[in-house]
Amino acid sequence: MTTVSTAAVSGHYGPYGGRFVPEALTAALDELDAAFRSAIVDPSFIDRLTELERSYTGRPSPLTRADRFAAHCGGARVYLKREDLNHTGSHKINNAIGQALLTQRMGKTRMIAETGAGQHGVATATAAALLGLECTVFMGEEDTRRQALNVVRMQLLGAEVFSVTAGSRTLKDAINEAMRDWVSTVERTHYVLGTVTGPAPFPEIVRYFQSVVGREARKQIQEAEGRLPDAVIACVGGGSNAMGLFSGFIDDPSVQLRGYEAGGDGVETGRHAARFAAGSPGVLHGTRTYVMQDEWGQTIASHSISAGLDYPGVGPEHSWLHDTGRATYEPINDAEAMEAFALLSRTEGIIPAIETAHALAGAMRVGRELGSDAVLLLNLSGRGDKDVATAARWFGIGAPEGIEISEGR
Amino acid sequence: MSRRLSEVFAQTKSADRAALIGYLPAGFPTPDASIELMNAMIDAGVDAIEVGLPYSDPLMDGADIQFAVDAALSAGTTTDVVLDVVRRLDGERAAILVMSYWNPIERYGVERFAVALAAAGGNGVITPDLTPEEAGPWLAATKANEIDRIFLVAPSSTDDRIVTVVKNTSGFVYAASTMGVTGARSQVGAGAQGLVARARLATDLPIAVGLGVSTGAQAHEVAAYSDGVIVGSAFVRCIRQAVDLPAALAAVRTLAGELAEGVNRRAG
Numbered sequence A: 001m002t003t004v005s006t007a008a009v010s011g012h013y014g015p016y017g018g019r020f021v022p023e024a025l026t027a028a029l030d031e032l033d034a035a036f037r038s039a040i041v042d043p044s045f046i047d048r049l050t051e052l053e054r055s056y057t058g059r060p061s062p063l064t065r066a067d068r069f070a071a072h073c074g075g076a077r078v079y080l081k082r083e084d085l086n087h088t089g090s091h092k093i094n095n096a097i098g099q100a101l102l103t104q105r106m107g108k109t110r111m112i113a114e115t116g117a118g119q120h121g122v123a124t125a126t127a128a129a130l131l132g133l134e135c136t137v138f139m140g141e142e143d144t145r146r147q148a149l150n151v152v153r154m155q156l157l158g159a160e161v162f163s164v165t166a167g168s169r170t171l172k173d174a175i176n177e178a179m180r181d182w183v184s185t186v187e188r189t190h191y192v193l194g195t196v197t198g199p200a201p202f203p204e205i206v207r208y209f210q211s212v213v214g215r216e217a218r219k220q221i222q223e224a225e226g227r228l229p230d231a232v233i234a235c236v237g238g239g240s241n242a243m244g245l246f247s248g249f250i251d252d253p254s255v256q257l258r259g260y261e262a263g264g265d266g267v268e269t270g271r272h273a274a275r276f277a278a279g280s281p282g283v284l285h286g287t288r289t290y291v292m293q294d295e296w297g298q299t300i301a302s303h304s305i306s307a308g309l310d311y312p313g314v315g316p317e318h319s320w321l322h323d324t325g326r327a328t329y330e331p332i333n334d335a336e337a338m339e340a341f342a343l344l345s346r347t348e349g350i351i352p353a354i355e356t357a358h359a360l361a362g363a364m365r366v367g368r369e370l371g372s373d374a375v376l377l378l379n380l381s382g383r384g385d386k387d388v389a390t391a392a393r394w395f396g397i398g399a400p401e402g403i404e405i406s407e408g409r
Numbered sequence B: 001m002s003r004r005l006s007e008v009f010a011q012t013k014s015a016d017r018a019a020l021i022g023y024l025p026a027g028f029p030t031p032d033a034s035i036e037l038m039n040a041m042i043d044a045g046v047d048a049i050e051v052g053l054p055y056s057d058p059l060m061d062g063a064d065i066q067f068a069v070d071a072a073l074s075a076g077t078t079t080d081v082v083l084d085v086v087r088r089l090d091g092e093r094a095a096i097l098v099m100s101y102w103n104p105i106e107r108y109g110v111e112r113f114a115v116a117l118a119a120a121g122g123n124g125v126i127t128p129d130l131t132p133e134e135a136g137p138w139l140a141a142t143k144a145n146e147i148d149r150i151f152l153v154a155p156s157s158t159d160d161r162i163v164t165v166v167k168n169t170s171g172f173v174y175a176a177s178t179m180g181v182t183g184a185r186s187q188v189g190a191g192a193q194g195l196v197a198r199a200r201l202a203t204d205l206p207i208a209v210g211l212g213v214s215t216g217a218q219a220h221e222v223a224a225y226s227d228g229v230i231v232g233s234a235f236v237r238c239i240r241q242a243v244d245l246p247a248a249l250a251a252v253r254t255l256a257g258e259l260a261e262g263v264n265r266r267a268g
């Protein structure tokens, strides 16, 4: 198992990862790589990052024991790592602030980002406002509609939101457009990729800035339980919140790593984002990884009720963890996720993001499988404010007289 | 290495002009029409055809080529169709290249693709998102099947990078004129000439300039310092603007003729 935890060997994870980009971006990726490596051994950089994590993001995030929810998880003890309580409402801020500091370090004045659910876009817009940088966020048109609240947040924060109308009008197309902008503006622009995918060194950088989640959680669960958990659980879009949590436990063979991808309408319907259940190794967005593709290597558009999981690729390290058997990945359908969404809201008073709800549905499965002695640790990656309109529609909740739930399709 | 490309560059050099390389996506607007259009380009004096293999996520391409590629995919242009297009082009009068993002080639099978392309009469492949570092099996497959593999250099490439890229390239070196995506521009990037000069220090291979060339005058300007001029979006655009296939054929012939005059260093 140790080969797995040594992570990137020159940007590769077994056969996965690497750099499949236009030559024009090679110099920028090399510059980023050098800046990253010098930053993480520079005490002043680490001090600044740690201080912002503490005083701005609100770290460490708490660990909450969720007994009423756990009753639906085979009676296992369930702990929630509360990334929803971070400033801006998700784990995405951990990476955005880290990369914003790298942007400054490289002397660049503009950041661009792709976003699906809007959480990474909001986090990047926030970090840009904090550090006085320009910011443009690329978002698929479909996602600007289903996550309209976050579009307004980004604009309030001073970012420009570019609605992408190409292709499937979701996260995949937003990444294409961000790459096109980057190649034309790279001299003054840093591309803040929001998850553990893309060309090297992005998967390694994003993992690094998210690893604070796993580090804190490992300590907190040992304080609470006097032992390591039996399983750590996360939803997997690109895979950054999962990689952040997994990184704290990857060298502990007794801890199962469980990832949950979007099953959409059901894997058998073809309308899903289940890269491991229904994809195959290929190259997308600069990296070799599991991809939803047809027999000719054309990307197949993904589908999920959750904009943040609606992506046909996945981070390359997850592909390696999958192939080596160190982690396991299963799809969760829209309906299962929404059931878990409602359950956590009513049993614990926590409205989760719909992305996160996939991990919660996963915990219900794992708990029933491992039984009541098990200790489960779940990354509660984000809060559900942005999803209120989608949930209202799903559950057929009418707004009280005089109140409008206006966004949506 | 295929002999075909070196023949083309030897001929154009002795005629004191740069080679004219024209791009169109296979299957745009339909597979049959794309063959007619590319053969019309050859009739009008294009020295090499760059057959685009349509891909769902063309992140090096601007709006015109994105549009064309979407149309080609909707028209059912699979990799096998692209290979058939290659087979049906007039390879006697022009070198035939394929331009493809990496995933369709990897999915088809690296060795299998090289074999199939050689059998179809293709002479080389341009891979805009593949760099030599990731190209191990591709280097072997292209060599074994005598197909030229064309990598790109860009204005941001360091001198060391240029050395690495050209060492692994055969046929010609593709110099991207600007930092950006494909698309017709009013000016060819100011960095192009300097990039060609830097690449010359690293290789004896011909160097062709692409990205942003759309007129005879621009072609003439670029031909003064390069061995080849690559034009893509401008062809796509005149096909998009045409009302029907005959009009598109006429427009493509006119543009190709203008560009062919432009690459002649003695003219103008």
Ligand SMILES: Cc1ncc(COP(=O)(O)O)c(C=O)c1O
Pocket: A090, A091, A092, A116, A117, A118, A119, A120, A194, A195, A196, A235, A236, A237, A238, A239, A240, A241, A242, A307, A308, A309, A353, A355, A356, A381, A382, A383
């Ligand atoms: C709350 C939340 N969780 C999870 C994700 C999925 O991303 P990742 O897999 O990179 O954690 C997102 C993405 O938008 C998100 O907003």
